[in-house]
Amino acid sequence: MFKNLNLIALIALTLVFAGCKRNYLLESPDTRLEVSITVTPAGEAQFSVKKDLKPLLNTSLLGLKLWEEDWTHSLLLKEVTRTTHNDTWLQPWGQQTEVINHYNELALRFKNRNANDSHQLIIRFRCFNDGIAFRYEFLGENDSLQIIDEQNTYRFAQDPQLWSIPYNTPYYEGLWQKRPLSEINDTVCSPITMELPNGTYICMHEANLTDYGAQNFFTDTTANRQTELKTYITPWSTGVKVYGKWGKMMSPWRTFIIADNLNELATSNLLVNLNEPCKIEDTSWIMPMKYMGIWWSIHLGYHTWSQGPNHGATTENMKKYIKFCAEHGIKGLLAEGWNYGWDGDWSGEGFKMQFNKPYPDFNIEKIAEYAEQNGVNIIGHNETGGWTENYESQLDETFAFCNKYNIHAVKTGYVNPLLDGKELHKSQYGVRHMRRVVEKAAEAHIMIDNHECVMPTGLCRTYPNLMTGEAVRGQEWDAWSVDGGSPAEHLTVLPFTRQLAGPVDFTPGTFDFSNPKNPQTRVHSTLARQLALYVVLYSPLQMLSDMPESYDKHLDAFRFLEQVPVDWSKSYILDGKIGDFVVTARKDRHSDDWYIGAINDEQARELHIPLSDILDNGAYHATVYRSTPQTDWQDNPYELQIEQAELTKTDTLHIHLRPADGYAVQLKKNSTEKL
């Protein structure tokens, strides 16, 4: 009898619970950001976002469409839980040493009136001072599920300017387009960056993409909603977006960095905070470093990957590069085209690649020995031509081969529009493969530089052997592109778009801009700009992409590349405007020295940068690398002035940038100050 009464009460309560609109507020720790989550009487979950009480996102829809069930309507709210978290963790390498992970969390657990009773969905929100995120978690009993799409619909309160690259851009290697959100009528890749009329910046992306298709965004033009974006998950060739199991999976976090200025945008740790803590117990073998490569000479057409009279990766050539690296303190050297598989159509027939069989003119024993004697680390190259099955079948032997020859870093590559002739790189298929490679590499103590990769999502927190990735139109395009080379503006956009996703292997450092075999294109840059890029761009494996003979011509400028670190304790954007210019300052992780780099687009510019925001008390010895009034990126790019000065925090840098220019300064803390 009592049991029945309880049951009736429970049913009544559930009906009341389901029948009225329920609203939950979640604030950031500093209370400036507010997420409001609503469950409507029809069983829809919605959310909106405000900053300083001003709306950013109006009522926006959540939910998913599965092949088996619809989780957009008929949701029955079962439980709401709240937690809060505050800790600080240390990155083994990074743009900063310390990361504060402080958030408030709200999780809503749902059943679904129209779904299998054992299935439940959690929508979990986290609200940080620098942004918000949510994800879907699938609770249940191991039944299969297929995601047709997430139904997230983001309704913006204003019409921001938006930077994006189109969905179909191969390997994300495109120029970023700036448009008002209301003019987006296509599908674009994630991340996207927005500048609101009031100066707020929002970067939408995803964190912890582990076993899921990568996210994209589109506008539903038929719905006439001009400032609305929807989610489009990259599909398999079957059309299904994600295969999974109830009880075994969750979506990546859907992230929104929300920043008052460009410094907050570029230095946000939202993505890494939303990934799992480091799974590698001993990270002492993970070593950020600069590296050179038998590489640019191949892209310029002087050498080949394949065998023949101009083969690049020969024992002799490797020794020449090793000697140069050793003389200049460059710790890494990449060899491309060293293994069987490159002859013929290496991209179309990547299944012929043999990852532990060197060409006869590449004597790995001798090279490894010479590299070790000279303190240089060989970086292996595994170009798969997109044939992941072939690569995976050789992975154990390949990493054993690397270990045998003391190779602790490998650049992977997937040049082919499809993986294994069928799936997209950023589909769940590609995501799974690339994750497997990183995990196996971690076991074998190998660092990964992933080219033609899925856009990074902060996974380097969990696997810090995942050092860097491409997913960018890098400097290699300026060796052979048919469109004249990337405009100078491109590099002023990257710090606020691509680089927000994670370290970027852009491969800067061109010191010779001539390109006789491809005269239609070139690097749009002065020499000073090439130096500044080592501060503006961030990659813990950072390439010095040109050839020894090019660096030999400008050894005075090369000194900056010898000295500039790749691992930082602090990083700041001191000034900038997306697409126009950027001034970045970083503090060396292993000294008190600071480095500042400024670059611009094709407009000359005067900047005045006070040092009071970054420097400590005391004197710094500054070495400034700047262009002269005669420097011209097209006709006189190498003219460079190197000045010495004693500076303190009361000084201001006066920076004159010529078109497509740069400015770099090293500020060495005077050691006598410490006495």
Ligand code: NOJ
């Ligand atoms: C494209 C990569 O981005 C480049 O760095 C590499 O040299 C070629 N693929 C060959 O793997």
